[in-house]
Amino acid sequence: MDFKLKIWRQEQAAVSGKMMAYTVKDISPDMSFLEMLDQLNENLILSGQNPISFDSDCREGICGQCGLFINGRAHGPRGHTSTCQLHMRSFQDGETIYIEPFRAGPFPIKKT
Amino acid sequence: MYFSTDSKQIPKAKVPQGDLRDKWSNFKDQAKLISPNNRNKYHVIIVGTGLSGASAAASLAELGYNVSVFCFQDSPRRAHSVAAQGGVNAMKNYKNDGDSVHRMFYDTLKGGDFRAREANVYRLAECSASLIDQAVAQGVPFAREYSGYLSNRSFGGVQVSRTFYARGQTGQQLLLGAYQAMMRQVKAKKVTSYTRHEMLDLVLINGVAKGIIARNLDTGEITRHTANAVVLATGGFGKIYYLSTLAMGCNGSAIWRAHKKGAWTACPSWTQIHPTCLPQSGSYQSKLTLMSESLRNDGRIWVPLKKNEDRKAVDIPEEERDYYLERRYPSFGNLAPRDIASRAAKERIDAGHGVGSLKNAVYLDFKDALAKQGKAAIAKKYGNLFDMYEKITGINAYKEPMKISPAAHFSMGGLWVDYELSTNIPGLFSIGESNFSDHGANRLGANSLLQACVDGYYILPQTLPHYLAQSGKPETINSDDPAFLESELQVKQQLENFGKINGHKTVDYFHRELGKILYDKCGLTRTEKGLTLAIEAIKNLRDSFYKDLKIPMKTDGINEELEKAGRVADYLEIGELMCIDALSREESCGAHFRMEHQTNDGEAIRNDEEFNFISCWQKSDKAPVLIKEVLNFEFTKPTERSYK
Amino acid sequence: MDRSALDEIIVSGGYIGVNTGQAPEANQTLISSDTVEGAFDAASCIGCGACVASCKNGSASLFTAAKISHLAQLPQGKIEHHKRTNDMVNKMDELGFGACSNTGACEVECPQGISISHIAFMNKSFFK
Numbered sequence: 001m002d003f004k005l006k007i008w009r010q011e012q013a014a015v016s017g018k019m020m021a022y023t024v025k026d027i028s029p030d031m032s033f034l035e036m037l038d039q040l041n042e043n044l045i046l047s048g049q050n051p052i053s054f055d056s057d058c059r060e061g062i063c064g065q066c067g068l069f070i071n072g073r074a075h076g077p078r079g080h081t082s083t084c085q086l087h088m089r090s091f092q093d094g095e096t097i098y099i100e101p102f103r104a105g106p107f108p109i110k111k112t
Numbered sequence: 113m114y115f116s117t118d119s120k121q122i123p124k125a126k127v128p129q130g131d132l133r134d135k136w137s138n139f140k141d142q143a144k145l146i147s148p149n150n151r152n153k154y155h156v157i158i159v160g161t162g163l164s165g166a167s168a169a170a171s172l173a174e175l176g177y178n179v180s181v182f183c184f185q186d187s188p189r190r191a192h193s194v195a196a197q198g199g200v201n202a203m204k205n206y207k208n209d210g211d212s213v214h215r216m217f218y219d220t221l222k223g224g225d226f227r228a229r230e231a232n233v234y235r236l237a238e239c240s241a242s243l244i245d246q247a248v249a250q251g252v253p254f255a256r257e258y259s260g261y262l263s264n265r266s267f268g269g270v271q272v273s274r275t276f277y278a279r280g281q282t283g284q285q286l287l288l289g290a291y292q293a294m295m296r297q298v299k300a301k302k303v304t305s306y307t308r309h310e311m312l313d314l315v316l317i318n319g320v321a322k323g324i325i326a327r328n329l330d331t332g333e334i335t336r337h338t339a340n341a342v343v344l345a346t347g348g349f350g351k352i353y354y355l356s357t358l359a360m361g362c363n364g365s366a367i368w369r370a371h372k373k374g375a376w377t378a379c380p381s382w383t384q385i386h387p388t389c390l391p392q393s394g395s396y397q398s399k400l401t402l403m404s405e406s407l408r409n410d411g412r413i414w415v416p417l418k419k420n421e422d423r424k425a426v427d428i429p430e431e432e433r434d435y436y437l438e439r440r441y442p443s444f445g446n447l448a449p450r451d452i453a454s455r456a457a458k459e460r461i462d463a464g465h466g467v468g469s470l471k472n473a474v475y476l477d478f479k480d481a482l483a484k485q486g487k488a489a490i491a492k493k494y495g496n497l498f499d500m501y502e503k504i505t506g507i508n509a510y511k512e513p514m515k516i517s518p519a520a521h522f523s524m525g526g527l528w529v530d531y532e533l534s535t536n537i538p539g540l541f542s543i544g545e546s547n548f549s550d551h552g553a554n555r556l557g558a559n560s561l562l563q564a565c566v567d568g569y570y571i572l573p574q575t576l577p578h579y580l581a582q583s584g585k586p587e588t589i590n591s592d593d594p595a596f597l598e599s600e601l602q603v604k605q606q607l608e609n610f611g612k613i614n615g616h617k618t619v620d621y622f623h624r625e626l627g628k629i630l631y632d633k634c635g636l637t638r639t640e641k642g643l644t645l646a647i648e649a650i651k652n653l654r655d656s657f658y659k660d661l662k663i664p665m666k667t668d669g670i671n672e673e674l675e676k677a678g679r680v681a682d683y684l685e686i687g688e689l690m691c692i693d694a695l696s697r698e699e700s701c702g703a704h705f706r707m708e709h710q711t712n713d714g715e716a717i718r719n720d721e722e723f724n725f726i727s728c729w730q731k732s733d734k735a736p737v738l739i740k741e742v743l744n745f746e747f748t749k750p751t752e753r754s755y756k
Numbered sequence: 757m758d759r760s761a762l763d764e765i766i767v768s769g770g771y772i773g774v775n776t777g778q779a780p781e782a783n784q785t786l787i788s789s790d791t792v793e794g795a796f797d798a799a800s801c802i803g804c805g806a807c808v809a810s811c812k813n814g815s816a817s818l819f820t821a822a823k824i825s826h827l828a829q830l831p832q833g834k835i836e837h838h839k840r841t842n843d844m845v846n847k848m849d850e851l852g853f854g855a856c857s858n859t860g861a862c863e864v865e866c867p868q869g870i871s872i873s874h875i876a877f878m879n880k881s882f883f884k
């Protein structure tokens with residue numbers, strides 16, 4: 001599967017951020033959403049670009065560390081599923097996916 | 113030679129005198145105390161906020177000591193203890209099924225293949241009952257019978273029901289209990305919590321632990337922290353295998369950096385490879401999710417009799433299925449201990465009976481349990497596990513069997529500690545999974561949540577004050593001491609050097625390669641030839657890491673690649689020591705299975721004559737030095753560990 | 757993002773005040789299976805903050821109510837219930853989280869399926 005990604009990039013709380021476009025190719029439907037971002041990051045690092053910062057730890061839906069706003073919804077399109085439990089089979093091939101951090105006044109953004 | 117042996121050094125285990133049943137009371141009766149009004153003059157650092165760290169922090173703070181806790185996650189509640197599913201063991205004998213402290217002690221010692229200290233194991237069983245009382249008082253919602261009494265289930269390797277559970281989220285609930293108790297002490301201003309801080313070095317002054325160097329993962333700032341004692345509660349390092357049931361951030365760095373300062377590492381190669389995990393489905397995979405062992409209470413494990421079977425599981429008739437655990441181990445069947453179940457699975461997979469797209473799995477089938485007990489009963493017990501399975505694989509396990517396979521899960525090995533949970537460095541303690549203590553060469557299911565809690569709630573709050581009381585008047589430590597400055601400088605240099613390499617490969621590449629070497633050569637089975645090859649391969653990989661690593665340069669602010677680089681640099685050293693440890697032990701015991709030492713039908717041959725000891729590894733400029741703590745079985749007789 | 761505000765809400769009172777070593781025998785107080793399962797449903801919150809992020813008011817009510825409800829359903833947690841509720845709700849306001857206007861968005865996004873009925877319970881207990 002291939003996807004177009006629109007990702008909110010912001011270096012730190014004090015500076016302003018913007019949406020940037022990326023593409024990922026040859027994604028397996030069994031890949032988790034964060035594994036898809038891992039793959040994007042590997043490519044960014046190897047080409048000398050700044051990788052995307054996103055939280056995760058347990059990657060099995062229990063620690064609460066992950067949390068992305070995907071296509072306008074907290075933790076993405078599947079209800080009752082944390083970001084790390086979301087798999088690419090929940091998306092359409094070729095789709096454009098919008099990725100932002102959780103936003104709320106008492107949750108300042110660190111880096112994305 | 114890959115290592116040398118020092119038979120002159122004899123580790124002091126500090127086991128108290130007396131009968132097994134009296135040892136812990138004897139210790140407490142004689143321990144030195146600090147009076148309540150003096151306790152706030154002492155400061156203790158605890159690195160780690162999992163069950164062991166959080167419970168120790170809460171308990172020490174309640175006593176009146178000042179505590180600083182550190183974790184790399186953004187909240188202490190996210191420590192990986194949160195992921196434990198199945199349950200926690202305790203000797204309550206609520207079932208009246210013949211359980212006793214002695215039986216629990218013996219099950220644990222035998223489960224560990226007689227490679228642990230009797231007195232420690234007995235104390236674990238002895239303190240287990242109070243933990244359940246404590247957790248219930250904190251509000252942990254353990255499962256209950258309809259009558260309102262606490263409920264139990266069975267776990268592998270035992271024939272009684274002593275496991276308490278909170279659905280499939282026992283670790284989460286226990287951890288929240290400990291976390292909340294700790295946060296109550298944050299409110300009381302006895303605990304200061306440093307989240308998003310990673311310990312990068314241990315600082316010794318005159319050979320005594322006096323503090324740590326940490327990095328603030330948000331700002332990149334390197335900070336010095338002083339204390340009268342340092343406790344490492346940093347969990348397991350099974351993530352060294354890359355694919356494991358551990359969290360992304362789990363690491364061996366805290367204990368390894370203490371090792372480099374002189375702390376002994378004990379039996380680092382003893383890793384539990386858990387039989388019931390989700391199989392790998394592709395090279396992109398970042399972790400292998402555990403499916404709780406409790407599933408083996410009702411699920412039956414099998415593979416097709418025919419090699420390279422291509423029919424669907426549901427289409428394979430009963431007489432063409434091989435329930436190999438029930439066949440090989442009739443009395444324990446599907447509840448055979450983990451090491452045995454994992455090896456049996458590997459044996460079938462290697463023989464060509466594996467299932468799934470990569471032929472790397474076996475079936476775990478609920479067909480019979482569903483027919484007998486009904487869907488509602490199974491859903492009540494395992495509903496969240498079935499849901500999780502479906503979320504990850506897209507498969508409904510009420511309709512077809514789960515596919516499972518073995519994955520790295522738990523480190524029996526860790527920092528060597530004596531009976532008082534102190535390492536060989538005065539003032540440095542290690543608790544929970546980060547130490548080597550009660551589990552010997554194989555840990556029984558549901559015993560490690562217990563160990564983490566017992567270490568933190570009951571043992572350390574007795575033994576650490578005993579150390580402080582003996583070490584004289586409370587002193588204030590100067591964070592400008594040369595020892596701190598030197599440590600800080602080294603840490604900064606290392607971080608800067610990673611960025612300067614500017615090669616062509618990411619940290620994850622090196623981590624994945626290391627994982628492959630270890631799974632293949634220092635995993636479920638080991639051979640002399642394989643281990644020597646692995647040692648060379650790891651050395652080469654390490655060389656290429658320092659030549660060809662590529663990470664973003666900056667050391668200030670958030671840089672996950674920099675964090676990972678430090679952890680993988682340590683893994684590349686720990687991995688080598690693991691192989692040396694496995695090579696030096698010419699026997700099969702527990703999770704350590706040397707192909708050279710097995711019976712004709714594939715069972716382990718332990719060698720008590722020559723290897724009845726714990727291997728303590730000391731760092732040296734040349735090859736690592738092996739120091740032996742010989743085990744003394746006063747109250748039991750090591751027997752052959754048979755589950756047939 | 758920085759979610760330490762959620763920890764601060766717990767610090768303000770999200771616990772039962774028991775010290776290590778004080779606990780009575782666990783089976784001394786019987787608790788019905790339904791009660792425990794109800795408490796568990798609330799206790800399963802993972803503290804991810806999705807409820808806050810999906811709320812147009814930026815309220816942390818679902819998170820806070822889940823903890824209050826978990827502890828209040830159990831006999832051992834009832835004693836401190838009113839003080840706990842007041843302390844936690846006041847803290848939540850002080851930290852700048854918005855007020856709940858019952859849109860129900862949080863419940864939809866919550867990975868643990870925590871029910872907004874806990875919020876009603878919390879509001880009923882507040883200032884009682």
Ligand SMILES: Cc1cc2nc3c(=O)[nH]c(=O)nc-3n(C[C@H](O)[C@H](O)[C@H](O)COP(=O)(O)OP(=O)(O)OC[C@H]3O[C@@H](n4cnc5c(N)ncnc54)[C@H](O)[C@@H]3O)c2cc1C
Nearest residue numbers: 160161162163164184193198199311347544545558560561
């Ligand atoms: C998926 C899974 C399921 C399990 N299920 C069970 C079960 O059912 N029953 C059972 O008994 N056991 C189970 N276990 C084992 C058990 O959960 C662990 O052994 C136990 O929870 C470990 O607790 P701990 O306190 O030692 O470490 P952890 O909970 O792992 O905590 C480690 C802490 O150390 C911190 N840390 C680590 N390194 C650093 C550093 N360098 N700097 C700063 N902080 C650091 C982390 O931030 C964290 O706070 C399971 C384990 C896994 C992985």
Ligand code: SF4
Nearest residue numbers: 801802804805807866
């Ligand atoms: S969304 Fe649910 S799980 Fe996450 S913090 Fe809110 S209540 Fe807890």
Ligand code: FES
Nearest residue numbers: 057059064066084
């Ligand atoms: S990474 Fe732990 S819940 Fe998603």
